[in-house]
Amino acid sequence: MSILVYIESEKGKFKKNASEVASYGHQVAQSMGTTATAICFNVPEPQDLGTYGISKVLSVANDKLNTFNAKAFAHAIAEAAKKEGTKVIVLSSSTDTKYLAPLVAAQLGAGYVPNVVAAPESTEPFQVKRTAFSNKGFAHTVINTEIKIIGLANNAFGTRENKTDIAVENFAPPLEETDFAVGSLSVDKVVGKATIADADIVVSGGRGLKGPENWGIIEELAEVLGAATACSKPVSDLGWRPHGEHVGQTGKPVASNLYIAIGISGAIQHLAGISSSKVKVVINNDPEAPFFKAADYGIVGDAMEVVPKLIEKLKEFKAQNA
Amino acid sequence: MKILVCISNVPDTTSKINFTEGDTKFDSNGVQFVINPNDEFGLTRAMWFKEKQGATVHVVNVGTAAAEPTIRKALAIGADEAIRVNAEPLDGFFVAKQLAEVVKSGGYDLIIAGRESIDYNGGMVPGILSSILGMNFINTCVDLEIEGDKATVTREIDGGKEKLSTTLPLVIGAQKGLVQESDLRIPNMRGIMMARQKKLNVIEPVATEAAIQDIKFEKPAPKGNIKMVDSDNLGELIDLLHNEAKVI
Numbered sequence: 001m002s003i004l005v006y007i008e009s010e011k012g013k014f015k016k017n018a019s020e021v022a023s024y025g026h027q028v029a030q031s032m033g034t035t036a037t038a039i040c041f042n043v044p045e046p047q048d049l050g051t052y053g054i055s056k057v058l059s060v061a062n063d064k065l066n067t068f069n070a071k072a073f074a075h076a077i078a079e080a081a082k083k084e085g086t087k088v089i090v091l092s093s094s095t096d097t098k099y100l101a102p103l104v105a106a107q108l109g110a111g112y113v114p115n116v117v118a119a120p121e122s123t124e125p126f127q128v129k130r131t132a133f134s135n136k137g138f139a140h141t142v143i144n145t146e147i148k149i150i151g152l153a154n155n156a157f158g159t160r161e162n163k164t165d166i167a168v169e170n171f172a173p174p175l176e177e178t179d180f181a182v183g184s185l186s187v188d189k190v191v192g193k194a195t196i197a198d199a200d201i202v203v204s205g206g207r208g209l210k211g212p213e214n215w216g217i218i219e220e221l222a223e224v225l226g227a228a229t230a231c232s233k234p235v236s237d238l239g240w241r242p243h244g245e246h247v248g249q250t251g252k253p254v255a256s257n258l259y260i261a262i263g264i265s266g267a268i269q270h271l272a273g274i275s276s277s278k279v280k281v282v283i284n285n286d287p288e289a290p291f292f293k294a295a296d297y298g299i300v301g302d303a304m305e306v307v308p309k310l311i312e313k314l315k316e317f318k319a320q321n322a
Numbered sequence: 323m324k325i326l327v328c329i330s331n332v333p334d335t336t337s338k339i340n341f342t343e344g345d346t347k348f349d350s351n352g353v354q355f356v357i358n359p360n361d362e363f364g365l366t367r368a369m370w371f372k373e374k375q376g377a378t379v380h381v382v383n384v385g386t387a388a389a390e391p392t393i394r395k396a397l398a399i400g401a402d403e404a405i406r407v408n409a410e411p412l413d414g415f416f417v418a419k420q421l422a423e424v425v426k427s428g429g430y431d432l433i434i435a436g437r438e439s440i441d442y443n444g445g446m447v448p449g450i451l452s453s454i455l456g457m458n459f460i461n462t463c464v465d466l467e468i469e470g471d472k473a474t475v476t477r478e479i480d481g482g483k484e485k486l487s488t489t490l491p492l493v494i495g496a497q498k499g500l501v502q503e504s505d506l507r508i509p510n511m512r513g514i515m516m517a518r519q520k521k522l523n524v525i526e527p528v529a530t531e532a533a534i535q536d537i538k539f540e541k542p543a544p545k546g547n548i549k550m551v552d553s554d555n556l557g558e559l560i561d562l563l564h565n566e567a568k569v570i
Binding site: 068070071094095096098099100101102103105106107109111112113114127130131132134135137138139140141142143144145181182184185186187188189193195196197198200201225233236237243244246249250251257258267268269275278279281282292293294295296297298299300301305306309310313314317321 | 348482498553
């Protein structure tokens with residue numbers, strides 16, 4: 001009856017969130033007096049998870065699962081849960097896991113809570129704290145079912161090392177033809193660039209930049225910092241930037257360590273979407289912009305003047321600290 | 323093609339959120355309710371299928387009579403008929419089970435539900451619904467084309483997009499991008515008048531239990547004071563981010 005932790009991977013390597021999800025799984029297992037077992041797909045060397053308290057890996061090797069497939073992955077996870085007699089399943093809150101988690105929940109009759117921000121508040125009854133109202137509030141949620149599924153919010157728990165002896169067991173879940181009724185045709189993804197979902201730093205631009213032709217300074221600042229780029233809703237609605245970059249209540253949430261908002265006034269929907277970010281910097285020429293009430297550090301000034309100077313200073317800083 | 327669009331009745335995105343009854347309930351006092359934005363993107367795409375491919379579009383809501391103005395708005399936008407399952411929506415499992423009954427009795431080819439509601443953010447209704455019904459399911463859908471019983475769908479992934487193919491019957495988790503913001507429709511007077519004549523069937527829920535329950539809410543802690551840095555002294559900002567905040 002160990003805890004089951006689903007660890008995401010891409011092209012044979014664990015994703016960046018793996019260490020945090022594994023650490024959380026270990027924490028839950030300890031609080032329930034049991035151990036944490038991970039399941040992963042097509043990862044040749046999954047032993048690294050032992051660093052974060054995972055004592056067993058169910059390693060699935062199946063060429064049909066090289067590309068993410070929500071239904072097939074969900075089926076495999078549900079089978080693993082049955083085999084292990086699992087009572088708690090831990091996974092991330094990435095786009096892919098939010099796709100498969102409800103399918104696992106339905107197969108196991110399990111209650112599912114996404115966007116969980118801390119270790120369980122109690123295990124009897126099983127209670128967790130999560131974000132609600134699109135980050136405008138928190139809910140303390142009780143899961144009533146025998147099996148529970150927890151979707152850990154990104155960058156909420158942190159990574160905790162806990163060296164553990166790890167056993168790797170090959171696992172071949174019985175999959176069916178119908179699990180592959182949705183097929184991938186192509187994936188269009190920028191490689192080698194941080195994404196809003198997993199970046200430590202996000203640099204975001206708003207209407208204050210006046211037009212898409214001025215985005216060079218946003219991209220350059222992001223490059224210097226190794227950051228992902230994002231934008232406000234009006235900027236995406238105007239077509240200056242793609243929808244995938246829109247952060248806010250109806251766009252993507254951001255939970256980075258540092259969020260730099262440039263030329264964004266700070267509408268309530270935007271502030272909700274970025275509220276889980278740890279440190280916020282605002283650069284805006286209007287000292288009355290609402291964002292100044294929600295940020296940690298502020299600069300009043302014209303983005304077109306401030307940002308290039310900031311890039312120069314950061315380059316000097318990086319050169320000194322390289 | 324028969325399309326069912328599932329809509330949630332949620333606080334407008336500009337709403338300030340407050341809680342009541344010892345922080346155990348959302349305080350709806352003075353709050354404007356709207357169609358959940360993710361559902362509205364789906365409804366607007368459904369209107370396109372109605373106009374270009376002759377689809378029939380029904381909307382369904384699991385909610386109390388308080389949701390009826392929002393349901394009427396969906397009819398004013400152009401849905402042909404509406405169904406309200408007369409129940410307080412307890413959790414995603416409860417709602418999905420009610421919706422499954424509606425789908426079974428209505429014989430729908432395509433079911434569209436927002437990828438999540440912007441109030442309780444459960445994000446599980448379309449996925450659980452698809453499992454109960456044994457239908458194909460694609461979440462975070464930003465493009466949807468249908469030819470006969472074949473569907474070509476693009477979903478958003480972290481850092482990009484994935485193009486997929488599948489067949490009807492199909493459940494879609496809708497979001498921004500499925501239609502543009504500028505495609506959203508504000509009901510005109512004719513639509514509003516016609517909506518009054520359209521059928522809104524109220525049905526009773528099937529007995530089922532909630533899997534999860536929110537027992538208490540809280541608001542985020544208020545933000546501490548901001549530190550202002552002069553725009554001529556950007557070195558100070560870098561120093562603060564490095565030594566004080568420790569994020570660079």
